[in-house]
Amino acid sequence: MTGNLASVHASTLQKQEVRARLPFLVRARPYLILLPALLILVGILIPFGMGVYYSLTTYALNRPGSLDNFVGLRNYDRMIHSSGFINSTTITLKYALLATIVELLLGLGIAMLLNRDTLLAKILQTTLIFPMMVAPVIGTLIWKLMMQPSVGILNPMLNAVGLPSLQWASVPETALFSVVLVDVWMFTPFAALILLAGLRSFPREPFEAARVDGASLWFTFRNLTLPMLTPYIIIVVLFRFMDSLKQFDIIFAMTEGGPGNTLMTYQLTAYRTSIQYLRLAQGLPYAVTLFFVIYITSQYLVKFWGKAQRRAAGYSS
């Protein structure tokens, strides 16, 4: 809606400019206004381009002259055939899928609970954002402390309800669970807030009509709530899936990718190889591959969002 408005306005602006025979400065105006931002853009794109180039050489900081050695896609080939590749791919995807799905479902539940205008819901809602505002590293450290065997509180809590203690992130079996738990704690509020905004934007009439007709709660949810909520769900998936594919802070603060290489996602592998081992050209393929995966997925989701928004608009009009 607002997008249309802007383009209508912009086209009138342009028509006026056509009448004025488009002096160069008028035609160039948007670019001139954007110039400072374009400078920053270039300043980011240059290192990006260099990063892609480095990944095609044998560049390592501890080997002089290695930058001039152009090897094409050999680093990518080596990445795919390296022993840790399958584990890194699975763990990256598992983490992202698990976190996104749990946050989406839990967030939807919380949003629906908060959408009942009770005093309790209103009070609790103001605190909803807190976990997301704490720096991810610090939030993770708090959880790490809570999971800690000597001062921690989680194991005593488990024991109190008759469950055995866990070793949380220090053993491979529960490491993924532990970091996803922190991700869910931190970012479910994001999902809940976006979906709540969606629920609150709905018109009342179709829901009242459904109630008068005696439709079941499930029927209303499936045929009214869900289709109208789709654009909001896509926004949640877009932000959460992209962010958890490249999650670094939580995993790094919790275990630095360990125990062993249990949690060596693409980001962690790229960091370890390029920054810690100084083998830039070997770590970069992970980052570059992740970049393209994220770029393509996000483009697709943004398009899908536009479509879903138009479809949902049909429901509410």
Place this chain on the structure above:
Amino acid sequence: METQVINKRMGRIIADGLMVAYFLFALFPIFWMVLMSLKSTDELFTTQFVFKPTTENYHAILFGDPRAAAGVVAKQEFPRNFMNSVIISSGSVLVSLLVGVPAAYALARYNFKAKENLAFTFLSFRFAPELVVIIPLSVIYRKLGLYDTYYGTIWVLQLITLPLLIWVLRSYFEDISPDIEQAAMVDGYPWWRIFWRILLPLVRPGLAAASLLAFVFAWNTFMFPLILGASQVQTVTVSALGYVSSAQAFFNRMAAASVIASFPQMIVALSIQRYLIRGLSFGAVKG
């Protein structure tokens, strides 16, 4: 009828119960962090909830620890790290404002060839894995002398603050009816005066909220100062790790540092409630 009323009440109690359970999960870690920060080192391992609160941890990280053993990391450093976080976050937001406000205006109000492509390139900064840019920058910065400097860190943080400001502000500019500008234009005002005198005041609340949110995200970053900085620009997020890698006994100090390092964000979160959703969703959800 009677059973229906009872069912309804039961439903409400269950719903409230679930809601409270979630919020216990969400808020407990924060509560526990505050609790830990008030424990003395002697009571750290012996008590869970009952103890004698003390401010010694806050005192220690802010003014130095009289009982500190040699080799304890990042202690007296804390006030400095905090100031580094303040300088870097505000610097980043300031640069993003100077650059991003005009950019958002141009992207909202003009039609030109590269418009959508440009807008999406800025957006892709937000989603791109930072390492693609940081790894090469770790080499370039050392060559240019930008490694471990405020300028270098502020520049690279544009990856976080700039797309947020551009996209959120663009959506606020688009919300303003073009009629207002048309009228001013007919009266013969040049575009920049219209921008400065009419548009900017109209988006001011949104602008303030978006800047504060960008400040929080800049404050919370970890990877940029971790890789592109060392002691000179160390922020609170990077230094927080130092408390954990040192001896166990400093968990309470870490908790105190975390409380102080999380304080600014909490204030921001409470003050911009109304604008949060649009900010968090980059203008996609108007909230």
